[in-house]
Amino acid sequence: MVESVFPRSFMMDQRQGALPLRARLYLLGGVASLVLAATAAQAQQPLASTPPAPAIKAPPSDGLGEEGYYLESDLLIRDDKTGVLTARGEVEARYQGRTLRAEEVVYDTKAGVITAKGKVTLINGDGTAQFADEMTLDKELKAGFALGFSARMEENVKIAAVSAIRRNDSIQELNKAIYTPCEICADKLTPTWSVSADKVVQDKDRQLVYYKNAVIRLWGAPLMYLPVFWHPDPQATRSSGFLTPKLGASKRRGMSYQQPYLYVISPSQDVVLSPQINSSINPFLNAHWRKRFYSGIAEVRGGFTYEKDIDNRGERFGEATPRSYILARGLFDINDKWKWGFSAERTSDKLLFDNYSISDVYQQRGLFTSEDRRLSSQIYATRQDQRSYLSLSAVTVQGLRVSGIDAVTGLASFENSDVFPLIGPLVEGRWQPKDPVLGGRLRLQGTGVILTRSESPYGATLDGVDSQRGSVSADWRSTLTLKSGVRISPFAQARGDAYRVSDLPGADDSQTYSRALGVTGIDVSYPFFKPLKGGSVILEPLAQLAAGSESRRVPIVVGSSGTTRYLYNEDSTSFEFDETNLFRANKSPGFDLYEGGQRLNLGGRATVKYKDGRGASMLVGRSFRSEFDPLLPSRSGLQQKSSDWIVAATVTPVQGVTGFVRTRYAPDLASNKFRRIEAGLNAVHKVANGSVRYIKDQQDAVGAPLETFEMSGQLNLTKRWGITAYGGKDLVAGVWRRRDLGVVYNDDCIRIDVIYQNEDRFSQASTGGLKLQADQSVVFRLTLATLGDTGYSQ
Known part of the structure; x- marks a missing residue:
């Protein structure tokens, strides 16, 4: 009997079989007996023999510790003979962070079984809860049986x-x-x-x-x-488990069903298998493997099918062959300063990604940024500390772009990947001393590269031009702020290049060339700051004066007579003059072309900001040079003594709405004075969001005119229903290249997208070459909350 633990009035009531209303029983001893006998026995032992307290887990937030019970009820009945304890009326029991509530709880201390009846609720330590009409549990409230069960997780x-x-x-x-x-x-x-x-x-x-x-x-x-x-x-x-499937229909593939499955190999490794089943063409298997190592991470995406050539109308022709792709990357730490990595990107069919709608292809997986519709494979190692950087790399490229359309046949072809050089080894390094030199920052740089070609762009029978280049440079800059607020930044740059070029068309021997380049100048700015009510405005005149070596490109002699020359340029063919390089002393993006001469770059920047997010900024500038420079690309707008005007502006008139414009304006041209203009608007609101973008360029990177218009958005018709749209128009050809229209439903646990797509794509022609055809498809996306991660897209 343990009646002595209760007050006298409790003992009298217990002998009669009941306890008063809202009796509270704290049982802090043995779990099985729900009595204080073990605690009392332990308290009678001598202190000297008391063992040291063992290390225990942090007690639950209820303060009961690891072995504490709490029981509260309107009525408590205990039968000492049977060992049954019965609690009735708003019962609440707590043990090890779990809470049990019911209208009646019966605890058989001998069997260690708890039975709860009537609006039973079991709340776990993690906040999840189970409900039942009746529940039978073990003494630790962990295992049991329930009728009329429900749970909230x-x-x-x-x-x-x-x-x-x-x-x-x-x-x-x-x-x-x-x-x-x-x-x-x-x-x-x-x-x-x-x-x-x-x-x-x-x-x-x-x-x-x-x-x-x-x-x-x-x-x-x-x-x-x-x-x-x-x-x-x-x-x-x-x-592990199935991820959200993808449904679609198109002329190319017919009905399409893609079912990703995630298999977790280990805590640091998994793979997603994603077979695509098509009604009109053979199935396609995608796989995505990932593994995290102690020193880094690696992942490989790949796909395979065995199929004939297909066009956008689903016609199959030619011989069936294996078709596959791989997209892989890895990055690993050698030590705290050295890293090494790789990327592998290749496909056996240049139309594979389009034919099977494989997404997220053209991403940066290595040291160098990937280009749209070009795959690059790289291997590299880098070393970096606070004052130095070194990289060693090699790169190969596979081109997937269309090179042009024949005016007679209407057929096109892919660019020839064999004319792309093998880049490697490519070595780049820089070092900066810890202390200032002549009151400024000094940076020393060195780079070297070998380019090897298997084929010449001038003909398949000609050897590709090979070259080697080595460069060293020094860059010094200092910044001073005068008491008047004028900021002065003098700078000086020096560089030496050495070239060796071989396998030239019409030349028997390799040729070498070296050059010394340098520039010195000063940057001046004078910012004016004025506070406004709730914001500020900054006006900043900008100027740069630079003088040094004349513009240079490597001259190469071709032909035995030595009269034919061309200017070598491998890494600076894509030259864009804009606000990002307006105040660079050398605006050329690479080494082979060097912008020199005496020039003055002038501009001004104005910025307005408010605390509520509204604001605007604008930059206007122009470059002036002492002489006409024929070595600079004509499309750049920098050849003349006075360059094109550069204007770049952004404005946020209200929260959620931002507009921008970037343009290059040539005032000396009789027509088409805007050589390039890019403008757009982005808007986000609870009712609708969208964006529009317009681009016009007199000459793109390959010398062709470019003019496009894009728009996208979503209109929420109701709280859950909306309409999505996307359009892309080629204004030069006067046709819409892509048109999407979709319906979306979205609530707390589901998202459904049904999208109709009409897009012009190049496909293989049965007569050879590529033809541009309209591809129509319907995409159905179903995203169910908690069932998989849609991030595993292929």
Whole structure:
């Protein structure tokens, strides 16, 4: 008997079989007996023999510690003979961070079984909760059985079942169950989507939820039946299972279904297998493997099929061959200063990515930025500390761009990847002393590269031009701010280049060339600051004066007579004069072309900012040189003594709306004075969001006129329904290259996109070459909350 632990009045009532209203019992001793006998016995031992307190876990936030029980009820009945403790009326019990509430709780201390009845609620330490009409648990509130079961989990997930078996902390089985993360209330009894099944098993160790005879429903209507189905546990950070499928239809592939599956190999390694099943052409298998090492990370994407050539209308012709691609990257730490990495990008079919709608292809995976519709493979090593940087690399490129359209046949061809050089080794390094030199920052740089070609761009029978270059340079700059506020920044640059060029058309021997280059000058700015009510305005006149070596390009003699010459230029063919290089002493993007001579760069910048996010900025500038410079590209607008005007402006008149314009204006031209203009508007609002962009260029990088218009946006018709649209028009050809129109539904647990796409694409022609055809397709995207991660797109 343990009656002595209660007040006298409690002892009298207990002998009669009951305790008064709202009796509170704190049991801080042995768990199985729910009495203080063990505690009392331990208190009678001598202090000298008391063992040191063992290390225990931090107690739950309820303050009961690891072994403390708390029980509260309107009525408490204890039968000492049977060892049964019965609590009735608003019962609440707490143990090890779990809380049990019910109308009645019966605890059999001998069997270690707890039975709760009537509006049973079990709240776990992680905040999740289970509900039942009746629940039977073990003494630790971990394992048990429930009738009329329901649960609320993380991410607002809800599960209900006729019966449930909780075997332990990890395994929970439900019979005749339904699963949904969607809101359910009196006004909305049917969830947006749900999965019902004869049996559901939640395995927290494997972080999976299994279903037997599962039915996926949308708004209560059955959408799909699956005899066996599983998905990652919503409480799991990462687990194996099916990801969101992709549905579509197009003339090229017919009906298309893509089902990604994530397989977690280990905590640091996984793979996504994503087979694409098509009704008109052969299936295509995508795979995406990732692994994190102690020193870095590696990932490989790849795909394979065995198919004939196909066009945008789904016609198949030619011989069936294996077709595949690989997109891989890796980056690893050698030590705290050295890193090495690689990227591998190749495809056996240059139309493969278009034919099978493979996304996220042209991304930066290595040391150097990838270009659109070109694949680059790299291997490199870098060393960096506070004052120095060194890189060693090699790069190869595969071109996927269309080189041009024949005016007679209307057919095009791909650019020839064999004329692209093998770049490597490429060595780049720089060093900066810790202390200032002559009151300024000094930086020393060196670079060297070897370019090797297998084919000449002037003909397939000619050898490709090979070259080697080595350069060293020094760059010094200092900054002074006078008391008047004028900021002065003098600078000086010196560089030496050495070239060796071989395999020239019409030349028998290799040729060498060296040059010394230098420039010195000064940057001057005088910012004016004026506070405004709720903001500020800054006006800043800018000027740069530079003088030094004349512009240089490497002259190469061709032909035995030595009268034919051309100017070598490998790395500076893409030259764009804009606000980003207006105040650079050498505006050339590479080494082969050097902008020299005496020049004066003038401009001004104005900036207005308000605390509420509104504001505007504008930069206007122009470059002046002492002489006409024929070595600079004519499309750059820098050849003349007075360059084109550069204007760049952004404005945010209200929150959520931003407009921009960037232009190069040639006042001396009789017509088409705007050599290049880019303008756009971005707007974000709860009702609608969108953007428009216009680009016009008299000559793009290949010398052709360019003029395009793009628009995209989404209009929310209601809280959940919206319309999406995208359009891209080639204004030179006068045709829309792409038109998308979609309908979207979005609520708390589902997103549905149905998009119609009409896009002009190049496809293989049965007669040879490439032809431009319209490709029409319908894309269906279904994203269900907690079922997979749509980030694993292929």
